[in-house]
Amino acid sequence: MPASVNDRIAARVRELRTARGLSLDALADVSGVSRSMISLIERGETSPTAVVLERLATGLGVMLASLFDTPAGPGAPVSRRAEQQEWRDPQSGYLRRNVSPPGFPSPIQLVEVAFPAGARVAYESGPRQTATHQQIWVLQGTIDVTLGRQQHNLEAGDCLALQLDQPITYHNPTSKPARYAVVIVSLPR
Numbered sequence: 679m680p681a682s683v684n685d686r687i688a689a690r691v692r693e694l695r696t697a698r699g700l701s702l703d704a705l706a707d708v709s710g711v712s713r714s715m716i717s718l719i720e721r722g723e724t725s726p727t728a729v730v731l732e733r734l735a736t737g738l739g740v741m742l743a744s745l746f747d748t749p750a751g752p753g754a755p756v757s758r759r760a761e762q763q764e765w766r767d768p769q770s771g772y773l774r775r776n777v778s779p780p781g782f783p784s785p786i787q788l789v790e791v792a793f794p795a796g797a798r799v800a801y802e803s804g805p806r807q808t809a810t811h812q813q814i815w816v817l818q819g820t821i822d823v824t825l826g827r828q829q830h831n832l833e834a835g836d837c838l839a840l841q842l843d844q845p846i847t848y849h850n851p852t853s854k855p856a857r858y859a860v861v862i863v864s865l866p867r
Contacts (some may be wrong), residue, residue: 683746683765687731688722690745695720695740696857709737723832726775728767732801740805741864744786746776770797787862791822793850799848809865810842819856822849832858 695705695716702720706713711733718724719734726734735742746763752821757779764775766806770793777788814823815837823830826844839848850856 679802682722683763684722685724686747686758686763687726687745687765688720688866689703690747691716691734691738694740694745698738700738705734705737709733711737715754725768727769728772728799729801731767731783732803736803736806740757741787742780743862745787746774747780748813753779755779755782758781770794770799772797772799785865786864787864789860789862790817791857791858791860793819793848793856794857795850795855798847798849800845802845806842809866810841811863811865812840813861814838814840815859815861817859819850820852821856821858822851823847824849 682823695702696786700708702713705711705716709716714728714740715724716734719730731745735745746765756814757777762775762777762835763780764773766773772794773792775790775792777790778784778786789793814821814832816832816834818834820831820833823832823838823840824847832838840848
């Protein structure tokens with residue numbers, strides 16, 4: 679039986695934390711996520727929000743998408759639709775699907791997001807250990823993306839290129855769902 683999304687996230691966070699030689703307390707210090715929350719996540723006993731997962735990813739020095747990868751071992755170069763991991767943020771209701779092959783060694787990650795009407799997600803993280811670039815391509819609907827103090831209103835077909843080095847907020851200001859693809863590239867500094 680395939681592991682649940684929470685089980686996969688639990689194993690991946692534990693694996694990355696251990697590989698970096700971080701205790702629960704040390705990861706709590708660098709991520710801003712409480713030790714008790716990290717412990718619950720690593721045991722698969724909670725469904726963390728997107729904001730909490732982003733803080734953990736930043737503290738671990740990885741992209742958020744990598745928290746959904748299968749633990750250890752190289753992956754295949756093909757990602758079949760039926761096997762692509764989906765995860766729903768319990769706070770905003772957005773549905774995230776990792777399109778890229780999990781575990782395949784590549785600096786590029788593809789993610790598709792179904793964003794509910796009125797949803798908002800705010801990531802407070804700033805500069806990262808690696809230079810992380812994104813391009814957000816709106817496939818359906820409208821989203822507002824605010825990077826730092828600059829807001830971008832994006833409609834279907836629009837594409838925004840940015841570097842993740844300051845807080846970012848995604849918001850669907852309409853009464854209809856939106857869908858967008860994110861291309862993420864992480865480069866050493």
